[in-house]
Amino acid sequence: xxxxxxxxxxxxxxxxxxxxxxxxxxxxxxxxxxxxxxxxxxxxxxxxxxxxxxxxxxxxxxxxxxxxxxxxxxxxxxxxxxxxxxxxxxxxxxxxxxxxxxxxxxxxxxxxxxxxxxxxxxxxxxxx
Amino acid sequence: xxxxxxxxxxxxxxxxxxxxxxxxxxxxxxxxxxxxxxxxxxxxxxxxxxxxxxxxxxxxxxxxxxxxxxxxxxxxxxxxxxxxxxxxxxxxxxxxxxxxxxxxxxxxxxxxxxxxxxxxxxxxxxxxxxxxxxxxxxxxxxxxxxxxxxxxxxxxxxxxxxxxxxxxxxxxxxxxxxxxxxxxxxxxxxxxxxxxxxxxxxxxxxxxxxxxxxxxxxxxxxxxxxxxxxxxxxxxxxxxxxxxxxxxxxxxxxxxxxxxxxxxxxxxxxxxxxxxxxxxxxxxxxxxxxxxxxxxxxxxxxxxxxxxxxxxxxxxxxxxxxxxxxxxxxxxxxxxxxxxxxxxxxxxxxxxxxxxxxxxxxxxxxxxxxxxxxxxxxxxxxxxxxxxxxxxxxxxxxxxxxxxxxxxxxxxxxxxxxxxxxxxxxxxx
Numbered sequence: 001x002x003x004x005x006x007x008x009x010x011x012x013x014x015x016x017x018x019x020x021x022x023x024x025x026x027x028x029x030x031x032x033x034x035x036x037x038x039x040x041x042x043x044x045x046x047x048x049x050x051x052x053x054x055x056x057x058x059x060x061x062x063x064x065x066x067x068x069x070x071x072x073x074x075x076x077x078x079x080x081x082x083x084x085x086x087x088x089x090x091x092x093x094x095x096x097x098x099x100x101x102x103x104x105x106x107x108x109x110x111x112x113x114x115x116x117x118x119x120x121x122x123x124x125x126x127x128x
Numbered sequence: 129x130x131x132x133x134x135x136x137x138x139x140x141x142x143x144x145x146x147x148x149x150x151x152x153x154x155x156x157x158x159x160x161x162x163x164x165x166x167x168x169x170x171x172x173x174x175x176x177x178x179x180x181x182x183x184x185x186x187x188x189x190x191x192x193x194x195x196x197x198x199x200x201x202x203x204x205x206x207x208x209x210x211x212x213x214x215x216x217x218x219x220x221x222x223x224x225x226x227x228x229x230x231x232x233x234x235x236x237x238x239x240x241x242x243x244x245x246x247x248x249x250x251x252x253x254x255x256x257x258x259x260x261x262x263x264x265x266x267x268x269x270x271x272x273x274x275x276x277x278x279x280x281x282x283x284x285x286x287x288x289x290x291x292x293x294x295x296x297x298x299x300x301x302x303x304x305x306x307x308x309x310x311x312x313x314x315x316x317x318x319x320x321x322x323x324x325x326x327x328x329x330x331x332x333x334x335x336x337x338x339x340x341x342x343x344x345x346x347x348x349x350x351x352x353x354x355x356x357x358x359x360x361x362x363x364x365x366x367x368x369x370x371x372x373x374x375x376x377x378x379x380x381x382x383x384x385x386x387x388x389x390x391x392x393x394x395x396x397x398x399x400x401x402x403x404x405x406x407x408x409x410x411x412x413x414x415x416x417x418x419x420x421x422x423x424x425x426x427x428x429x430x431x432x433x434x435x436x437x438x439x440x441x442x443x444x445x446x447x448x449x450x451x452x453x454x455x456x457x458x459x460x461x462x463x464x465x466x467x468x469x470x471x472x473x474x475x476x477x478x479x480x481x482x483x484x485x486x487x488x489x490x491x492x493x494x495x496x497x498x499x500x501x502x503x504x505x506x507x508x509x510x511x512x513x514x515x516x517x518x519x520x521x522x523x524x525x526x527x528x529x530x531x532x533x534x535x536x537x538x539x540x541x542x543x544x545x546x547x548x549x550x551x552x553x554x555x556x557x
Binding site for chain 2: 029040045070071073074075077078081082084085101102105106108110112113115
């Protein structure tokens with residue numbers, strides 16, 4: 001599930017229709033990309049834990065791309081919130097790549113919206 | 129000794145070998161294409177009439193694949209060990225090649241030589257993955273013949289293929305058994321989570337100026353049992369405390385964590401003058417200080433025992449990232465208690481928390497619930513909340529228990545992904 005560093009960053013809409021759920025991490029000297037796709041729930045809980053730890057360890061700014069998230073439950077939301085909190089503690093910025101109205105709505109509901117910076121896709125973001 | 133002493137086939141009775149034969153699960157099974165194909169290949173390449181793949185237990189040589197034996201009068205696909213040829217391969221633990229069965233001292237007294245018209249015979253061992261000889265892949269000619277190097281090479285290769293096939297099957301059967309075991313364990317774990325959850329979600333005890341009704345509905349899939357909880361109890365000063373919460377995660381860990389958090393909230397609330405926001409802050413500090421690995425949403429509401437001059441009771445509440453509660457009046461008016469959301473528990477103990485107040489008139493109903501009630505894949509939460517309010521608006525004068533039943537029936541599908549906890553409290557005045 002952890003991608004290699006040389007591959008070009010896939011966009012969230014590449015490839016197949018959303019499947020069960022997938023968590024991939026791409027390391028780049030300038031930032032770490034966590035790509036979440038499909039259903040982000042208990043089925044990918046272990047992958048999320050690995051991804052979060054690896055991304056924090058990489059010490060580069062973290063971008064969580066949530067554009068291709070289909071369903072996200074409390075497991076997925078708590079992952080994002082934990083990631084933001086750990087990033088803050090480690091002095092690493094954590095931003096979300098959207099739009100993803102469903103993710104935004106849930107993060108707002110749990111009072112965690114202030115923990116995140118939403119990177120505007122149109123603005124090109126860090127990887128432009 | 130009961131076995132035939134004229135044939136030194138004691139390997140046949142080796143217990144490790146017999147155990148491997150058992151494990152292979154090849155005895156008395158229907159024909160299998162891969163073994164039939166190998167036997168057919170052996171017959172064709174050797175230009176023989178008969179080819180067999182056998183599995184030998186302590187008593188008989190079972191013909192797992194049999195090519196060219198249909199003409200035999202007895203159509204049982206096996207030979208007793210003493211009249212079989214595979215016994216020699218098992219005994220030798222290696223290939224056996226007989227050029228002239230009528231004269232070879234190993235085979236000349238074997239009645240099958242005459243019965244099956246065996247002139248020449250060649251058999252190579254079929255092995256289990258742990259190297260035990262299960263039986264043989266063999267060919268027989270009706271006349272004596274010399275087995276060439278090529279014959280040996282071909283038979284050895286085909287026997288190795290048969291061994292590989294056996295290994296694949298056993299690995300697949302092992303994998304299936306492991307998957308089945310994992311499934312049973314997962315079922316048991318999910319069931320335990322449900323028992324654990326149920327044991328903690330007891331009937332609440334509240335003072336007589338309120339009525340209370342509660343529901344817990346597990347997700348359609350047992351494995352999705354989560355960490356939803358409700359609680360309602362009476363303080364020594366007579367006030368009513370109602371709690372609803374949801375531990376993130378859906379497994380036995382979440383259910384166990386829920387129990388811990390529920391106790392923590394109870395202990396932090398009971399007989400203390402703290403407001404709901406102060407209780408939540410205290411719980412958050414305890415989570416950090418006691419290193420409890422949990423993230424949860426929770427809403428605490430406290431109802432004053434004393435009525436005010438206008439006959440209402442004050443309800444004070446605070447929410448840590450929990451979906452907004454609703455108040456339903458007897459006339460069907462619904463009010464969403466939706467202050468700006470504050471952070472869920474387990475992230476930042478120093479986060480700011482606020483209390484909010486609302487008046488409960490006689491007959492007003494407070495509804496607390498977990499997100500399974502308003503969260504569905506096909507709509508936003510805002511839409512879910514609006515639907516819930518619409519349903520509630522028709523239930524103002526309905527008995528409290530029926531309010532819970534109706535809300536669940538209207539909002540939760542039979543195949544719901546998430547569990548739902550619900551607590552409704554009505555001010556009797």
